[in-house]
Every structure is written in structure tokens, then in C-alpha cells.
Amino acid sequence: MPETDFNKMSDYERQRAERIARNNAYLEKLGLKNSAKSMREETKARKKKRVSKPKQRVAPGQERRSARKRGNADDLVELSNDWDETVGGFRQVTKKVVDDEEITYYSTSKVRSSTVNIDVEEYTLSDADKKKLSKNCDLNYLNKLAEFLTHHNMCSEANVRSVMKQATALYSGKGVFYKWWPEGHQWFMEGIRVTPLTDLVQVLLDAKEWENTYGRDKGNGWLLDHPLKKMLIFQQFCLNNPEFMDSDLKLGAWLAEEEEGSDEDEDIENIPVYQSEREVTGNLSELLESAGTMTPSKKTKSPSKKSPSKSPSAKKSRTPVKSPRKGGDPAMLPFVVKQATPEKTPQKKSAKDILREKAAAKAAASKNKSETAATKSPKKSQREILREKAASKMKAPAKSKKDLLKEKVAMKKSQSSPKVPKKSVREQLLAKVATKRSESTIGDYEYGEIVDVDWGGTGEWYEAEIKKLIPSGKGQFGICDSYDVRFLEGGEFGEVKSCWIKRRGQ
Numbered sequence: 157m158p159e160t161d162f163n164k165m166s167d168y169e170r171q172r173a174e175r176i177a178r179n180n181a182y183l184e185k186l187g188l189k190n191s192a193k194s195m196r197e198e199t200k201a202r203k204k205k206r207v208s209k210p211k212q213r214v215a216p217g218q219e220r221r222s223a224r225k226r227g228n229a230d231d232l233v234e235l236s237n238d239w240d241e242t243v244g245g246f247r248q249v250t251k252k253v254v255d256d257e258e259i260t261y262y263s264t265s266k267v268r269s270s271t272v273n274i275d276v277e278e279y280t281l282s283d284a285d286k287k288k289l290s291k292n293c294d295l296n297y298l299n300k301l302a303e304f305l306t307h308h309n310m311c312s313e314a315n316v317r318s319v320m321k322q323a324t325a326l327y328s329g330k331g332v333f334y335k336w337w338p339e340g341h342q343w344f345m346e347g348i349r350v351t352p353l354t355d356l357v358q359v360l361l362d363a364k365e366w367e368n369t370y371g372r373d374k375g376n377g378w379l380l381d382h383p384l385k386k387m388l389i390f391q392q393f394c395l396n397n398p399e400f401m402d403s404d405l406k407l408g409a410w411l412a413e414e415e416e417g418s419d420e421d422e423d424i425e426n427i428p429v430y431q432s433e434r435e436v437t438g439n440l441s442e443l444l445e446s447a448g449t450m451t452p453s454k455k456t457k458s459p460s461k462k463s464p465s466k467s468p469s470a471k472k473s474r475t476p477v478k479s480p481r482k483g484g485d486p487a488m489l490p491f492v493v494k495q496a497t498p499e500k501t502p503q504k505k506s507a508k509d510i511l512r513e514k515a516a517a518k519a520a521a522s523k524n525k526s527e528t529a530a531t532k533s534p535k536k537s538q539r540e541i542l543r544e545k546a547a548s549k550m551k552a553p554a555k556s557k558k559d560l561l562k563e564k565v566a567m568k569k570s571q572s573s574p575k576v577p578k579k580s581v582r583e584q585l586l587a588k589v590a591t592k593r594s595e596s597t598i599g600d601y602e603y604g605e606i607v608d609v610d611w612g613g614t615g616e617w618y619e620a621e622i623k624k625l626i627p628s629g630k631g632q633f634g635i636c637d638s639y640d641v642r643f644l645e646g647g648e649f650g651e652v653k654s655c656w657i658k659r660r661g662q
Contacts, residue, residue, distance in 0.1 A: 297327065297351070297352060298320065298323065298324060298327060300390075300400070300401065300407075301320070301323060301387070301390050302316060302320055303406050303407040304390050304393060304407060305319060305320075305386060305390075306407075307406075307407040307511075308393070308407060308507070308511075309386070309389070311386075318378050318382070318383070319382065319383045319386050319387075322379070322380070322383035322384075323350075323383055323386075323387055326345055326349075326350035326383075326387075327349060327350055327351065328349070329345075329346075329347055329348060329349040330346070331343040331344055331345045331346030331347065331348070332344045332345065332379065332380060334371075334373070334379060336371055336374060337370045337371050338370060338371075341366075341369075341370045344363065344366055344380065345359070345362075350387070352391055352394060352401075356384060356387055356388040356391055357388065359384055360381075360384050360385070360388070363380040363381065363384060364381075366380075367380070
């Protein structure tokens with residue numbers, strides 16, 4: 157590499173070139189520099205190109221006569237096992253062109269067709285029924301239907317909401333839309349209004365046929381079946397109670413009004429009959445014949461419409477039917493007849509009586525609830541109840557070992573007799589000094605504290621700088637330079653705390 161090029165290189169390139177040179181020198185030293193190159197050349201050996209041979213031309217007159225090679229072969233023919241006796245062999249089946257219209261497509265799934273589970277002849281509207289419903293039939297029809305579903309059929313809010321959605325669409329003439337039906341057939345009863353005068357049984361049949369043709373309802377009947385059946389039940393209720401459609405009251409108020417009227421009728425019917433002086437018991441018909449009178453004819457009940465039979469998708473109507481008013485006794489007999497009649501079986505309660513009892517029970521329950529709420533303390537919230545439970549479950553925090561040891565020591569102290577406080581080392585030394593002052597061995601020594609000690613001496617005596625002297629009976633010593641010291645307390649070097657001292661030069 158030229159020197160000029162080497163100088164122009166960056167530091168990294170220069171280091172790389174030096175490293176490559178070192179590696180090459182090492183490989184050359186081992187005798188491996190050219191072996192890698194030779195191996196690489198062996199792997200890169202080029203393959204020889206194949207020389208294409210020229211196509212041999214066929215001499216004229218020797219060409220292949222195969223129709224398959226020329227591309228003019230006939231279509232493959234399907235052989236049949238049917239024996240053709242006339243020809244003397246198998247009959248050849250020729251190709252037949254079939255139109256798409258002739259092909260029959262079969263569905264893998266079974267087609268389910270449902271029917272209406274209602275007696276059609278019994279619940280179809282007659283001309284008399286239409287006349288009965290024609291008066292004020294369109295006034296507040298939807299409101300009356302919602303009241304009927306809520307208070308009479310006892311439907312839930314979601315149920316009423318689903319039924320009223322479809323009933324509004326049918327009543328307005330807009331029709332019911334369903335996106336899963338094919339285009340052009342996604343609206344049922346479009347442009348046709350469904351009113352109380354409409355034959356709802358026929359509408360139900362049309363709805364079933366529509367679903368069987370264009371696709372079943374994926375909502376399990378909430379698209380058409382349930383709403384139409386509930387509208388049919390309401391239609392039968394209106395036939396049995398035509399005054400409900402004329403009334404401006406809601407169903408609850410209307411039932412209360414009817415209840416008052418029925419109570420008045422019962423009061424008229426149950427007028428007490430005062431007995432005469434003589435009472436006669438026996439068979440009523442025999443007594444009347446003997447009196448030369450005829451038995452009162454019983455009034456026949458007017459036939460009323462029945463509600464649809466109970467089925468999985470239609471509820472039985474609980475519509476009360478008014479019974480005809482009972483008549484009085486036409487035979488004015490001079491005595492009171494007591495007929496020995498068998499005990500009557502208890503009659504079934506009507507829907508009006510059931511609603512009346514439910515309303516009374518509900519009012520009594522609300523009254524009791526208000527009274528108990530006034531006497532009882534305010535109800536605790538869920539949060540307070542949870543807090544109390546958590547507080548009851550919580551345990552006292554565990555004491556640490558240190559606290560337990562402290563408690564044990566305190567118990568031992570309280571149980572043991574009081575001890576005399578232990579004297580400190582200084583107090584003990586002062587006591588010793590006071591006792592030994594009279595001895596001759598003390599001489600002129602004084603008790604003091606050593607701050608810095610020179611450990612160069614030998615034996616018991618050392619040089620020390622005394623920073624503080626304890627007053628003795630001979631007077632106060634201040635800060636002095638040097639004293640001769642003798643140990644009284646201490647251990648290893650550097651732990652001397654107190655000593656006897658003597659002034660140097662004395």
C-alpha cells in the first residue's frame with residue numbers, strides 16, 4: 157500500500173489494515189496463507205455448459221401419423237357397462253349438453269316450516285266482532301296496548317319494549333324490517349296498517365309463510381310471532397271488555413272503577429229477606445209446585461270470546477267475563493224457603509279479583525315497610541358492612557422480639573426486690589482514694605484523668621500529660637505539664653482511664 161494512501165486513512169482504517177497485515181504474516185508463518193485460497197477456488201469451480209443438440213429433422217414421408225401428436229384427437233368417451241345387444245357390444249354414451257335450468261340443486265340442511273298454534277276458526281274476527289270494535293278503536297290504541305301488557309299480562313319492561321316496537325311499526329303501516337331477508341323482501345306488511353279491526357290470525361299465518369319463504373327469525377319469535385300473538389290477546393280482551401276502549405282511564409283505574417260497580421251489584425243482590433213466623437225447609441221445586449207458581453227461569457250467559465290456547469309462544473288470557481245480574485224471586489211466597497242444597501265447590505278467582513288482592517297486598521307491604529323504616533335505625537350501607545367485617549377479622553399486630561423482651565424485663569423488675577443503684581467506676585475510685593489517703597504509700601499522689609500517655613516508660617510508672625485533676629484535700633490542681641502516674645484502672649494500651657499522679661520534681 158502506498159505511504160500516501162496510508163496517511164490519508166482514518167484511525168479505524170489504519171488499525172484495520174495493521175490487523176490484516178498481522179494476520180497474514182501469522183498465516184504465512186504457519187504455511188496456511190495460500191491453502192484457503194486454493195480451497196475457495198475448488199468450491200467455485202464452474203460447471204460446464206451443456207451443448208444443445210440440434211433437432212433431428214424427419215425425412216419427408218416419415219412423419220408421425222398420431223392424431224394425438226398433431227393435436228386433432230377426439231374427446232375422451234365414457235364407457236358404460238350396459239350391453240347393447242343390437243350392436244353386439246357395449247353401448248357408447250355420447251355427451252349431452254345440459255342447461256343450468258335443468259339442474260336441480262339440493263340443500264344440505266332441512267327446511268323447517270312452522271305453523272300457527274292457534275285455532276284459526278275460533279279466533280277469526282266476524283262481522284259482529286268488527287262492529288263491536290269499530291267504536292273508538294283507533295283512539296289511544298298503542299297506549300291501551302302498553303297498559304294491557306304491563307298491568308294485565310305482567311310483562312317485563314324489556315318484553316313490553318320489544319312488543320311495542322313491532323306493534324308501532326305495524327300500526328303505522330311502515331312495516332317490519334329484517335336485514336337478513338333477501339333484498340326486495342326485507343319489509344313485512346309494508347304499506348298495510350294493522351289495527352284492532354285487522355284479522356290478526358290471518359296476519360300470523362302470512363307472517364309464518366313469509367318466514368318459511370324468505371328465512372326464519374333468528375330472534376326466536378321476537379320479530380313477528382310474539383308481538384302478533386300479544387296483539388291478538390289484547391284484541392280478545394277488548395272483545396270481552398268493549399267499555400275499556402271507550403274509557404279514558406288506564407287499566408288499573410278502570411279495574412278499580414269496575415270493582416266499585418260490582419260491589420254495588422252485590423249489595424243489591426244480597427238484600428236481607430226477613431223471615432216470617434213460620435219457616436219451611438225442603439225441596440224448592442216441590443214447594444213452588446204446591447204453591448201453584450213456576451220456578452224462576454235461569455238466565456243464560458252470553459257467549460264470550462275465549463283467549464288463545466296456551467302454547468309456548470302465547471299466554472292464556474286472564475280476562476274476566478262479566479256474569480249476568482241475578483234476578484229476584486218472582487214467586488212472592490208468604491214464607492221463606494230454605495232449600496237443602498249441597499255444598500258448593502269454591503269458584504275460581506277471576507283475573508280482576510287476583511289483581512285486586514295483589515294491589516291490596518302491595519299496599520299493606522308498603523305500609524308495613526314505611527312503619528318499620530320509621531322505627532328501625534337507618535340501614536347501613538354495603539360499604540359500612542364490609543368495613544365492620546374487615547375490622548372484626550383483623551388481628552392485633554404481632555409484637556416484635558424487642559417488645560417481648562422489654563415486657564419480660566419489666567415483669568422481672570416488678571417481681572424482684574429493688575436493688576441499690578450501682579456506683580460508677582469513678583465513684584468507686586474516689587471511695588478507694590478516700591479510704592487509702594491515710595496510708596503512707598499514697599504520699600503526694602493525687603487522682604486524675606489521663607488524656608495522652610507516652611508509653612515509652614517501663615514498670616508501673618509512665619509519663620503522662622494530665623489535662624484535668626480531681627480536687628483533693630490538699631487543694632485544687634490546675635492544668636499541669638507532666639506528672640508521674642501509676643495505674644489504678646485500665647487494660648490494654650490506649651484504654652487507661654484513671655491513675656495516681658505525682659508532681660515531677662517533688
